[in-house]
Amino acid sequence: MKLTPIGIFDSGYGGLTVMRDIVDELPQYDYLYLGDNARSPYGSRSFETIYNYTLECVKYLFSQNCHLVILACNTASAKALRTIQQKDLPEIDLKRRVLGVIRPTAEVIGEHSKTGHVGVLGTNGTVNSESYVMEIRNQFPDLEVYQEACPMWVPLVENKEYDSKGADYFIKQHIDRILSQSEQIDTLLLACTHYPLLIKKIKQFTPDDITILSQGKIVAQSLADYLERHPEIAEMCSTGGNRQFLTTDSTDDFDEHANFFWGNEITSKFIEL
Structure with missing residues (x-):
């Protein structure tokens, strides 16, 4: 029987922080992680370039029997997800699914704010896309959203x-x-998967009465809810507890960095797109 893992895509290493929480929440499933390190970072690239890179990686994961792919990259979620869902999936396979990290976060952020004023910290690409502003206001119309691009953090x-x-x-x-x-x-949202590794410093310079939200656990719980609501998708995902890691660049470099993001040693495999 072929493995049909849940695919997790990121432009580099950062998505491993999201995958870590997903695996903790749903350890029974098989997972295939793809980091496009050869073309990272995505944050400063154009919409068209990010869309093309992301679609190429999604198609690769589909070719590896992934029926469900999670875009753990905020920039890819902001600039490519909607087009892939609306334009490409109907042409590729209507039974496939691609999900992102922005909407799950937007659906709950208002529950953490008492003042109705929240801040979003992200890459240039994520901030310039206005995706969080639009998604949050769709869920919480009265919420005031402020953004700050942090290009040096990654x-x-x-x-x-x-x-x-x-x-x-x-x-x-x-x-x-x-x-x-x-x-x-x-409330401050860390809208980049790299930023949880800066949490100690972020807390150092943030007043104690401000809530700091990371995405990993939010996305993991949202995925668990999604699979419960869509058993037809869950049934397509194999449950052997396997984890595989792919990179488009040096495996030695990926494995070294992944230790910090994943929390354990891993062995990756190089793939050429």
């Missing part, structure tokens, strides 16, 4: 400077900027 993480003193300036700079937009902000 390089800090990927260069293992996330807990260094050198990171302090860039973390404090963007926290101060977003909080200066409104004194009523009481």
Whole structure:
């Protein structure tokens, strides 16, 4: 019997933080992770480029018997998900599904805010897309949403400077900027899968009365709910508890970095798209 794993895609390593929470929530399923490290980062690229890269990776995961693919990348979710769902899936296979990380987060963020003022911290691509603003307002029309792009945060993480003193300036700079937009902000969303590794520094420069939300557990619970509501999709996903990791770049580099994101040692496989 062929494995039909749940595919998880990210432009690099960051999606491993989401996958970690998904596996904790749903350990019975098989998972196939694909990191497009050769073309990372996606955050500063154009809509068209990100769409093309993301679609190529989704199609690859489909070719590996994944019937369900999660875009763990915020930038890909912001710039490619809707087009893939509406334009490409009907042409590829109506039984396949591609889900993102933005909507699950938008559906619950309002429940964490008492003032009705929330901040979103993300990459340039995610912030410029306005995807979080639109999705959050669809769910909570009265919520005020503020955004701040943090272009240096991903390089800090990927260069293992996330807990260094050198990171302090860039973390404090963007926290101060977003909080200066409104004194009523009481909730900050980390809208990038790299950012949980900066949580110690982020908390250091954020007032204690502000809630900081990471996406992993939110997305994991949303996926569990989705599979419960769609048993026809759940039945297509194999349940052997296997985890496989693919990268479009150096496996040695991926495995070294993945230890920080995943929490355990892994062995990846190189693939060429």
